Each structure stands twice: as C-alpha cells, then as structure tokens.
Amino acid sequence: MRGDASLDGPEGSDAGGDLDRGFDPVARLGERETSGLRRDLTPAEAVQPRTRIAEDPGADRVSFEGDERLLFAANDYLGLAGDDRVQRAAAETAREVGTGSGASRLVTGDTTAHRALERDLADAKGTARALVFSSGYATNVGVIDALGPDVVFSDELNHASIVDGCRLAGAETVVYDHCDPAALRARMRERAETEDGATGESWLVLTDSVFSMDGDVAPLESICDVVEAFGAWLMVDEAHATGLYEGGGGIVQREGLADRVHVQMGTLSKALGSQGGYVAGSEPLIEHVLNAARSFVFSTGLAPPAAGAAREALRIAREDDEHRDRLWENVARLREGLADAGYEVWGETQILPVVVDDREDAMALDEQLRKRNVVAPGIRPPTVPEGTSRIRVAPMATHSDSAIDRCLTAFREAGREVGVI
Template identity: 35%
Template sequence: MTRLSLLDELADGLAALERQHLRRRRRVVDSAQGARLQRDGRELINFCGNDYLGLAAHPQLIAAASAGLQTYGVGSGASHLVCGHQAPHEQLEHDFAALLGLPAALGFSTGYAANLGVITALLGRGDAVFADKLNHASLNDGCLLSRASFHRFAHNDLAQLEQLLATSSARRKLIAVDAVYSMDGDLAPLPALLALAEQYDAWLYLDDAHGFGVLGDGRGSLAHWQLASPRIIYMATLGKAVGTAGALVAGEQVLIDWLSNKARTAIYTTAAPAALAAATRTALQIIANEPWRQQRLFQHIQRFRAALAGSRYALLDSPTPIQPIILPTSEQALELAQALEQRGLWVVAIRPPTVPTPRLRITLSAAHGDDDLDQLLHALLELQ
C-alpha cells in the first residue's frame, strides 16, 4: 500500500473533521469589537465575544493608547530585562497589584504565556501539580511542560483532590484551577481549595481570565470570595473584561521577583507595546470607578436565565456572563448557531475537543442593550 504524503495525511484529517462537524474556520470581522459587529457586509449582534464590560473600543482607552503611541512609539524594541520595560509597563504592574491589594505584579504578553511561564518557573521534576479536568488548555500545557507529576481531578471534586494531595510525596505542590470556567461559566470553590492548599502545603494558582473585571466589583474572584493568602498566585488576562490584551500575575514580592528571573515566557520575548499598557491602566480606572457596568451585566444575566428557565434549552448553572446551552450533537449546535445568524445574531457553536459536550456558548456584555437581549431571547424561544 502506498503511503500518503504528509500533505495528503493533513488533507484526509481535515476531511475527517468536516464529516464529524468539527472543522473550525476563522470569520473576518470588519469593525471594532462591541455589542454589534460588521461581517461580510452585515451587522450582527455579538453574543460570542468576551468584551464583558464593553471596553474594547472605549474612547478613553483609544485616547490613552494614542497618547502612548505618540510618546513611546509602536514597538518596545526589546525584552523587559534588556531595554523594553517602559514606564507604562511599570506603572501598570503597580496599578494592578494595588487594585488587588497584593504586594507586586508581573506582566506577560498573553494569558497563555503567563500560565506556561508561571507553572514551569515554580515546578520541575520531583514536584506535583493538581489540576481540574475542565481547566483551560494553557494551564494543561503549563503542567505538562513543567515536567512535574501531573494529576487531574474531576471538575470541582474536592474529595478526589484531597485524596491526591494526601498521597503525594512531592517536594513542592501546586493546585491549578480556572477561577471561572470559560466554557461552563461556573466558579471554582476557591475557599475550599485554599483550605486544601493550606492543609497540604501547596501553592494555589488561579487563572481568573473570566472573573477579573466581572466579579467582586470588578476586582475579580479574590474579592468575590474575600480571600487573601501568601499561597495564592493570581493571574488575570486583559483581553476579556479589561478590553485590551496581555496578562498580569500578582502575588508576594519574592514570588514576582522569582518569576522575573525564571519565567521564560516573560524573559525571552519582546515586551508588548507601552501604548497597550497605557490603555490598560485607563481600563483599570474605569473598572474601579464605573460599577454600573458590572451591575448592568448581572441584570442581563438574571434576565437571560429567567427567560429561558421554562424552555427546552439545557442551561448550565452559571452565574457569570458565560451562558452555555448544551446540545446533543455538534451538528445540532452548528445548525442552531446558523439559524441565529440568519436572524442577525452571532453565537458560536463550541464542539469537542474544546469541550466534552457540544454547546452554544452565549456571552453577555454590559454593552448590550435591552433590545439586543430581546432579539436573542425571542429567536431562541422561536427556535426551540
């Protein structure tokens, strides 16, 4: 039998994904991010983005970025440890740590880079990491790359986690979780997780990508749960509720100093533009000073869930802007997404392997008007 060429194998693999309704394609957006987007000459109401507070195209952020460009130029020119660490980078780290009430913070180019950098800087052979099975892929990759013993526990299963911790003889332990799960929208039980970290002498690493800006009056999951501990390592991405890009990690000063010296994804990369840090500083000020954004967002969440409570749709128990509708097959998820798009609503079907069960991942924003939500709810109820 003739062996396929490498390109033929890839083509066959793509064809298999197509047959299984699992092939993914990018869609080009012709406008700024917001509650309404332009695509293919049409305006669509956007219910699939992560711009939870409507800050991605906020005029004050645009003005701050523009002023930063005028002062600092476009490129940073070097890594942070060479000559790329400019004043807005330093100021942003201080602002973020102060907002959280933590001693220090360190910037990363993405949340993915932060998760890889932190976990691999703290763990190695002879150590152990304990991770929720629904963790984001970047956390899993950080765990694998660390070369530590990698243990996964069932979603939010504290009994299984405790059993794994109790039987571990690792010299250093780290519990890694999403504070808000990006595809289910539910919360990790952080007080109980911190108690286990205290009991079994472990770090607790929190990826709060979908909690920061939303929970705890905008200060994220630590404020929501009113938690404080030197064992906590806190990470927030900036491309969601904050409306910019990048990530910040906060914790004890000695931890941040260690990461500055050992986190490869922070050390061996060119610093992000200073103008981006300037825009992010402005976003943090808006989050702190405009609580109506979180209040409006939670009004939308309550209304959405109440309207669909008696419908045929299977909603997960999510108190956050992430409101998944579980569907039996990937084909049905795609069909429902397409039916909504025909009605001017952009909702994305999320399918395996990203999630174990197909779903529509509906996301709500403070930028949505009541009329936007009316259109979504009317269409869903009509299509059920």
C-alpha cells in the first residue's frame, strides 16, 4: 500500500495528471499528408528486374494482383540478389553455421562465415583487415562515434547515416560545398587559424565516393591532397561503389588510393546483393572499432547466411566481368535514350537522376511511369534541394534489352503526358 493516497489520482496531485503528455501519431501523419511527404510501404513479390508490386495492406496479408512491373528502383546493381550461386551460398551457410548469430560478435556471435567474408573484403579493399556490421547505417554511426573526432568536415550531400554519425559522436561538424576540394581546404584553413584549431584537435573528413541522389563521384585524389596537407584523417563511404569496379573494389580502388584513405566503409546490401555493412582499414583501426563502436558491440552479429551470400557475391564481382560490363552497357543505353527524349540526366555513374525541377511534376511522372508498369521513384525535397526534384533511375545488370527499351518508351510517353518533355 502506498504511503500517500493522494498519489493514486490527479486530485490533490502536483504532477499534472490531467495533462496529456503522450503522442498523437494521427496528427503527425496529417502534417506529413498536408506537406506531401507521407509515404506508404509497397511490397514487392521478388527482388528481380521484373516483379509484381502490391498496394500497402497495412497489417493485412499482402495480395499481389495485376501485371509484373519493371523495377528500376533497386540498388541491386549487379542483379546478384537473385543469382543462383549467391542463393546457394546463403543456404549452405545457414545449414553449416546457422540462420542467426545468436549473440554479439564479442560474445559468441563471431563465426567462420564472418571471418571468411572479412578476409575477402580486406583483400578487395587493399587493407590489413575488415569488420562487418549488421547494416551500412550501423557501420557509419558506429565507426564515426568510435573514432570520436573533435571536428568533422563533411560534404554537404553526404548520406543521412554520416550526418547521424556526426550527431552521435558529438563532434563539431563543418559542412563544405559538395565535391569541392577548394572549399574543403578553405574550411580547414579557417579552423586551423582558430585557437582550438591550433591545439592538436583530431580532424576527420567524411565523404561518399558515389553520391546516391546525384550519381556523381567525389574527387578523391584532390580531397586526399587537402586532408594530408592538414594532417587529418579521411573516411570514404563506398556504399554505392563497392563491387562495381575491377577486383570488386570501389572508387578508392579505381583511383589507386587505398594507401591514402584511412577508413573505407561500404555496404553488402547493394551491388553485393545481401545485407550488412563493413569498415576496412589498418589492424589497429579495426581492433579499436570492434571494441568501441556501440552499434557493433551491442548488436547481434550479422546473420551468417547474409555473410555467406555477400562473400559469394564479392567473389563473382571480383572474378566475373560479365555482370559489370552488362551493367555499364545498360547505363549507357538508358542515359543516351533519356537524353535523346529530352530529359536532363545528371551524374556519371549507374545512378541516373532524371531532373524535372518541380516536385509535383516529379511525383506525377512517377505515377505515370507506374501506370506503364515501370517503377522508378520520384525524389523530392527535403531529400534533395528545392528545385531539383527528380526520378532516380537505377538499372541492373540483369535488365534485358527489351526491358531497357520498355523503360525508355514509358519515359517518353509519361513525360509527354505530364508535360515535362
């Protein structure tokens, strides 16, 4: 029995028991609806270039009806999520090791599947060692926090996981102009001339290599020059580049910069068709991260089947040029066809942003493409800057010639319908 009966109810209480301190998700959803930012889940029947898409069923069972749609929205760039060899590797690892790790890697969740994948990743990235996490997002927030820099210099278009990693680390964050080494140098010089900047602070420069919304590539060699001039460290996010270049590497490998980039990060969930993230670097770096990255220490280890699948996908990416060659052929055909149709196409990689400026036009174009059984998402602010709304087109190596032709036809017809070409 309580010692003070007055605490049993709001009457006579100074705790404000008549106040509603809860949450109103209905109102919050209404705000998103009003601002045009509410989104729905749309289940896909399979991770394939062609699949049926269902309307959001909420808590009910998913029901697939209608025609298959061409999927130009996935980051499975090499089409390896549906590759028989990768699927067999996942199944074999599940049988041999288990479907889940069962614990943190630091407890009993460290398996032979993880170690084999990490050795191959380190070899592909040209580093002493690698460490895999449960996701790319967990990798970025965990590694940045583990490094604990005093100051971070971050490209203005870096991925949200980098932004959140800086927040979690509590670092002072200096944002520099997108892909502009001169702007980075100016920001670093300004900091060096301050009282704090002259006292031996730890500085970390952060950049994506391939930017997921613009499809452009960071000038890594010039960024390395700036970083080295100020004695800082450089961390490069290769999420949208890993596996797409010779030897299964990314832009760091393409440019021959592995010995100049202190921290290489990437994902297993895009070109490698699996799940998870990784960090690669020196032996002391990895030993420190596995002890200090909270998203690693306090998470169950990556599921062994995902590790097995990623390892096989990495092997294919390193040894088989066919998938890469086919991807770049599809990219070139789409880029040329979209430009010939009258669209403005940004970037220089496998990510093709078709820029239509106006957010309403972008979402109308998205809808008209879906009516023609092509799924390519409309991207609008705040994900991208005002006036740069776009359709983000992501071809796969497994798209056939006829699929590319159908996609281009749909863009021509939908663009005329909406009035953007």
